[in-house]
Amino acid sequence: MDQTRHFHHQATLPAILILLLATIGLLFYGIYHYADQTTLPSGAAQSSIGVLLEEASASKLKQLQKSGISFVYLKATGDTEAEVKLVKQTKLAYGIMVNVDSQTSASQQVAKVEKQVKSFGRLPILLDTGQSDLDASGLTRLSEMAKLLQAKMPKQEVMVNASRSYAGLMPKGIKFLATSQKAPSRLKYCFWQYTSKGHVAATGFSHYTMYAYLGTNQQYKQKYGQLTQ
Known part of the structure; x- marks a missing residue:
């Protein structure tokens, strides 16, 4: 059987080939320009976005600022104070993220953080258990640590990575971090972790955990500092 009979129109095969080549071209274009996005x-609000840094360096912070990042979260470790000094040399606002261990007492964890960190920045202290679905022990520890930090640092905002539906279990005044795929309510959440596999222009192909402030740009400036774009 003549194989050309499979195509009822002479233009069908060329059209398919052109479409295939165009698709491949767009793919390569996207990959080539990925580092610029x-x-x-x-x-x-796209002006007030930030990232979680595993470790901070002067060059990386400059790249982040140049790319329009407005704030960074630093993990509470023995190196945090050195990283804070580097951040203070930029226009970036910063905050401290504390990994919460549900198996260790709240008082022990807060005491450890106080030894590691002296300057907590203007952003809310972020308490994160790393659990996508919080269990009872995780919720209890978040609540206990939030209450302790509020008592020790009454002028410092504290935020938990938890659903606003758990507000009744948390101390009054606690902020909440949303992790939903869609933009959450600005009335219920303070910040939004909108991706854990984000990319920042000119910083390579690293996967960043990225945050957006859910208020207006003017509110951000009043509470946390200047924007970088």
């Missing part, structure tokens, strides 16, 4: 949130 920053993963932005959908439905939130």
